Amino acid sequence: MLEITNLVKNYGTKNAVDDISFSIKKGEIVGFLGPNGAGKSTTMNIITGYLSATSGTVTVGGKDIFKDPMGVKKQIGFLPEQPPLYVDMTVNEYLSFVYDLKSCRFNKKEHLKEVMEKVKVYDVRNRLIRNLSKGYRQRVGIAQAIVGNPDFIIFDEPTVGLDPVQIIEIRNLIRSLGKSHTVILSTHILSEVQAICDRVIIINEGKIVANEKTTDLNRTVGQSAKMKIKVAGPNKEVLNLLKGLQGILSVTTDGIREGDTYSYVLESTPSIDVRKIIFNALAARSWPLMGMENLEAELEDVFVKLIKSENEKGGK
């Protein structure tokens, strides 16, 4: 159990973290979602004892980080935004150092082997970290966090700067770690939270905007689906036709034009699959459908919706 109560952190006059409270139960994978500069890293740095707070409390497994920092640090594995790697060491040497640093009490050789196999760096264990690719370095960073089997693992932006294949691998790895550990990760990518987390805490300008299950978030986000289509045909008529179709909530042109082909952004009711309807309607008028793609909901859309729904709740 990790509990944060009324946490405040000021940098001079700026409130980086502004009175946030939440708790995380054992075995959860919780995503910390917010734009850059929202206060995610600051909060994580406070939980791990790297920074102190202006006020408020953080307790991990019943121990207070400000009163018993050692007691808390023993329970946490932390991967900061920039993995803290000594590049002049080999993977094995580095992890062995981390093992000693955390004063672990396992069979060292076996434990390190197990950790390295889990994050798939066993094959490169004798290579200097300096010579590893970014994806491997990130894995070694994760390995470092899970040495000693801490109950809580905290990842700060674990997929930033990786290529798409590496991102998927790291996400799978984090999800598998979630089976045996409580995981907290921060990200500014909405789909990442949707892919990995049980619960999401959305934070903006130092305040918690939402704290809900990922499935609930999907419902909030999914109240309408967005897609982009390209149609070759007279702009105004196509627009009117689309507006009249069943299940379409709104249509806008985004002004992009290639010859006689215009693109349109549609919002539709998620309960109806409008793709067939659109296709049939356009085919009936012989206006070729040149392209169709789903648009992912973006963090900004979520914010707008969440703030809107908060206001509605407040109004009632």
Added chain:
Amino acid sequence: MLAIFKREMRAYFTTSIGYIFLASALVISAVIFSVTTVLDSPPTADTSLYFSGLIFVLMIFLPILTMKSFSEEKKTKTEQLLLTSPVSTTQMVLGKFFSSFVMLAIFLALSLIFIIPLTFFVPEENSGPNGALVMGNIIALLLVGMSFIAIGIFVSSLTENQFAAIVITIVTILLFFVISLFNSFISVYAIRVVLDWLSIFSRYTAFTYGVFDISALFYYISLTGVFIFLTVRVFESRKYN
């Protein structure tokens, strides 16, 4: 603490900083040794001049050892690992301190080799170097070097720039040196007492004469303690910024 100490020792010899320190300091001290003893005219087994010279060798070369200690950790963000591990800040600073101290001890042990030829090559009526005097000097150098290391580690905790760390450390140590020079020009007794306390070197002279000064022992240990404490404070106070 042991983990950090071991890592630092390893890093000295894999990043070659340790070899650079040992090699360059030994070469320079070998030159000083030759010039002040066997090559002196007439050749002498008196090592007092050599040991006075060694203190300047430490002044210039010890900062090479300490320049990286925290500035590099800060730059590469590895300090985040140390500061979020179940290791106290004091243990972290002491781990670094002792690794540099062991390097200093290795250097001094190796430099003792110079003394050996003195017993053979310098014909003198009072035959060869004075063992007690040499030991006294080595202990004194360990003590003075210890305070240099503490100063160096403190300075490196303030900056990310290794070059700045080395320069500021040398300047700080020189300041302590200059203070003792000023002292003879000051007539106010109270100021002289204060300056004398601040001077790392006034206490060192007694050792070069072969006098073991117990108050100097406490002086160097407490000076080291002060700078280690200040380094710990740097990390503690950074948490609040």
